[in-house]
Amino acid sequence: MQETSSHWGTYLVEVSADGRDVVAARPHADDPDAAPAIGNVVDAHRHRSRVARPAVRRRWLERGPGPDPRRGDVGEEYVEVDWGTALDLLARELDRVRSGFGNRAIFGGSYGWGSAGRLHHAQGQLHRFLNSIGGYTRSVNDYSRGASAVLLPHLIGPRAALDLRYRPPSWADVAEHTDLLVTFGGVRRSNTWVVPGGHARQVTPGLARAAARTTRVVSLSAQRDDADPGAEWVGVMPGTDTAVMLALVHVLVVDGLADDAFLATHAVGADEVRRYVLGETDGVPKTPEWAARISRAPAGVIRDLAHRMAAGRTLVNVVYALQRGENGEQAVFAGLTLAAFLGQVGLPGGGFAHGFGSMGDYGVGIAGPPLPTFPQGRNPVPDFIPCARIGDLLLHPGAEIPYDGGRLRLPRVRLAYWAGGNPFHHHQDLLRLRRALSTLDTFVVNETHWTPTARHADVVLPVASTLERDDVAAGAGDSRLRAVPRAVPPFGEAREEFWIYARLAERLGADFAEGLDSRQWLERIYEDWRAAPGSPPAPPFARFWRDGGVELPREPYRDPVFTAFRADPAANPLGTPSGRIELCSARLAGFDLPDVAGHARWREPTQWWRAGGEYDLHLLCNQPSHRLHSQLDMGAASRSTKVAGREPLRLHPSDAAARGLVDGDVALVRSPRGSLLAGVVVTDALLPGVARMHTGAWFDPSAPEVADCVNGNVNVLTRDVATSTLTQATSGAHVLVAVSRYDGPVPPVRAYEPPVLVR
Structure with missing residues (x-):
């Protein structure tokens, strides 16, 4: 059995006697919490949906580049060509677009979890290639936490927002210090199997179980099994968590349970929030009874929960999923507001978290050293979109959209190059997405399989899978940087993406590879990492590869931002205009947006459940x-x-x-x-x-x-x-x-x- 790694962890594969196929995959014996996704590997590796040879959509090949409403139709034929033909066609098209329309007409659409490797990272390699030929229109943020990534820097400053993602309260803190974990959206075990880069062993499920033995967990969700069976379940209709949080704040205010001293020294805007929850600004007191009518959570349960939260050390957690809805940032805003009114931000195991139960590296308690990185170069093109606005980009070129208090003008994109992701999973309203993709002159996809995205492409290039190339892997807070050697040769005529980009760049007069092949680059990024300040002691590459990896230091977080801020807010201010937690942000209010105010608010969605409607x-x-x-x-x-x-x-x-x-x-x-x-x-x-x-x-x-x-x-x-x-x-x-x-x-x-x- 040979060890390999993916985003769902490190596991073992057995190779056939001829060395060409994977015949079995199983977890390590010492990994009792291994991800079920390991069970998909064998079937998928040589599945009939693998892309075996470069393929070009017949209509594009015969008619040339241009918008096509039939792009992605069932029954579309693809012509398989040799690599030289495919690369020549694609290089000519890239050159036509950049020469005729500028590099802003190229969209670098790589978004996804294509590979766990530090070198063969689909997004990084595509962006390096596009940068080498003059740049591209890019996307920013992500689908997982796109709303909170923009909102939180306004409320707690950029550095604290990063800490909330990478150095949040740990599961060990919860186990030792937390009396009550109140988690909006649950804390799903299945999500903790997944880490960008993967982990040497799955640790989060065990940490969460240990915390549950000492900490009472209250899960507010529409689903009882959003948390482990030992959790207390409070049923809440989807999209109504903000109303429940505001009602909890109302109880803290009315019953004298709010930490007024903390609010006075560590926050701004508490008075505006008080007036809002008491109904003084809009005539609607945000009482538990009001929230019960909206959310179905019983008013008595809400009132009792507020008292329990104020009686001990409480951690308020808002999962990523809650902000993936209309007005989704309000749940994050209200969760932070609730935690501030409890006054426990910065205490061990107390305050606010945004991600427990959303990702496997959240709360591991280990900061970890920097990891090897394949440099992407510089993108001279300034144009970008939030990643979820790909439909608007393609359907409304030249239009302006508001974003983070400013305006973005959408460029006219002629060619999109996608690698390592599947917008037909991530994106919403697929029929609109299909219309959007039909406006392109050319759509290029690197893929291992004939995914729905590949079946909408004009040029499909077969790429080697993680099992078919050498790499190194590790995730945030990991215990080991792992060598991930190739297990089997590439399927059909598949090639490493590194090879593809190096040859495309040669045709376009650019330098992608700097005279090195992928194995030499693998050694280079490792040795650069080993020599960099802050890296742990590590052997030379040859020994590292022979040993299968190197241990990484397991040092706990040191001085998270909120800890220092709590101790002395004047000496350790947050990166906000006030230096404090902004429960009412003058900057946000100054944007004068129709759907986001200076403080957290309940906003009824335009899609609102009502009995008796057609969509009920x-x-x-x-x-x-x-x-x-x-x-x-x-x-x-x-x-x-x-x-x-x-x-x-x-x-x-x-x-x-x-x-x-x-x-x-x-x-x-x-x-x-x-x-x-x-x-x-x-x-x-x-x-x-x-x-x-x-x-x-x-x-x-x-x-x-x-x-x-x-x-x-x-x-x-x-x-x-x-x-x-x-x-x-x-x-x-x-x-x-x-x-x-x-x-x-x-x-x-x-x-x-x-x-x-x-x-």
């Missing part, structure tokens, strides 16, 4: 448990979660009965934007009126007469609407839907079949 179920779109996003959806672990051969839809028994549905049925799920087929699972682990589906099923439009996706991709349902004019982040975690029994002939799932390939 609130669908939550969660991350999957048995795959990473959409990766390897055809694998055994992912297939084990399917119902009736497609993505499952969870319904409360009362909602299922009202629609004549039982376990195993096929349901038609509709929204104003699209429709899908799903397999029914009936469970009382969620509130009536709420449905749940995982994201990441591969988009399958092969039977449009039945549904827009017959495999259950939720993003045919979701709206391509920003959280707010401040952040322009995704709101794709929530959508109102109608669900009915589907009794017609059930079409087969064709998502994992390659397109028509000719030579």
Whole structure:
């Protein structure tokens, strides 16, 4: 068995006797919390959906570059060509676009989790290549926490916002100091299997279990199993967490439980918040009874919870998912406000957290040294978009959108180059995304498999997988920098992306590789890292590679920003205009935005659940448990979660009965934007009126007469609407839907079949 690594961790693979195929994959014996996604590896490695040779869409090849409404149609033919032909075609097209329209007409669309390696990182390699030929229009932020990434620097300053992501309260702090962990959105174990870069061993699930033995956990969520069985569940309708938080603040104020001394010395804007929750500014007191009508959380439970939070050491946690909805930044704003009114920010195991249960490196308690990095160079093109606005970029060139208090003008993009990601997983309203992609002159995708994104491309280049190339790997707070040697040769004619970019750059008169091959670059980034200040003692590369890795120091966080700030706010101010926590931000208020005020507010979403409407179920779109996003959806672990051969839809028994549905049925799920087929699972682990589906099923439009996706991709349902004019982040975690029994002939799932390939 050979060790390898991915974003879901380090595991073992067995190779066939001829050394060409992976025949088994299993966790390390000393990793009891290994991710189920390991079970997808064997099926996917030589799956029929692997891209074997460079392929060019026939219509693009015959007609030349240009917008095409048929891009991505079912039945589109691809012509397989040799590497020389593919690279010549692509180099000419890149040169046509940059020469005729400027480099701002190229969009570097790599967004995703394509590889855990420090060298073969899809985004970094693509951006280095595009920088080497003159730059590109880029995206900023991410889908996971795009709203909070923009909001929090205004409230606590940029450095504290980074600390909140990379040096938050640790699970060890929780176990030792926290009496009550109040987590809005739960604390899902399945999310903790995933770390950018992967970890040597899964540690977070064990840390969380240890903390649960000493700390009472209260999970406020629409789903009971958003937390472990020992947690106390308070049912809250999706998108209403802000109302509950404001009601908790109301109780603290009215019952004299707020820490007025802390607010006076460490925060600004508390008086404005008090007036708002008391109803003095809008005539609506934010009482527990008011919040109960909105959220369904009982008023008595809210009032009691406020008293319990004030009685001991309390940590308020807001998961990433809460900010992936309309007005999503308000939940983060209100969570921070609630923590400040409790007065425990900066205390061990107290205050505010934003990410427990959202990522496997959150709360490990280890800062870790810098890691080896493949340099990307400098991008001279200033144009950018928030990543969730790709549809607007392509459909409305020349338009302006508000962002973070300013205005962004959208450039006219002619060519998009995508690597290491699948917008047909991340992005919302896929039918709109398809229209957007049709406006491009050329769409280029590097891929291991014929994903939905690849099937919308004009040029598809087959790339080697993690198992088919040498690399080094580690994640934030990891215990070991690992050598990840190639396990098997590349599939078909697949090549390392490094090789592809080096040869494209040569054709365009640029220098991507600096005279080195990928193995030499691997040694270079390791040796540069080893020699850099702050790096731990490490052997030369040859010994490192022979030994399989080097241990990384496990030093706890030192002096997080909030700790020093709490001790002396005058000497250690936050990076805000006031130097304090801004519960009412004059800067935000000065932006004069229609949907974001200076302080946290309850804003009723335009999509609001009401009984009796056509779309009468609130669908939550969660991350999957048995795959990473959409990766390897055809694998055994992912297939084990399917119902009736497609993505499952969870319904409360009362909602299922009202629609004549039982376990195993096929349901038609509709929204104003699209429709899908799903397999029914009936469970009382969620509130009536709420449905749940995982994201990441591969988009399958092969039977449009039945549904827009017959495999259950939720993003045919979701709206391509920003959280707010401040952040322009995704709101794709929530959508109102109608669900009915589907009794017609059930079409087969064709998502994992390659397109028509000719030579």
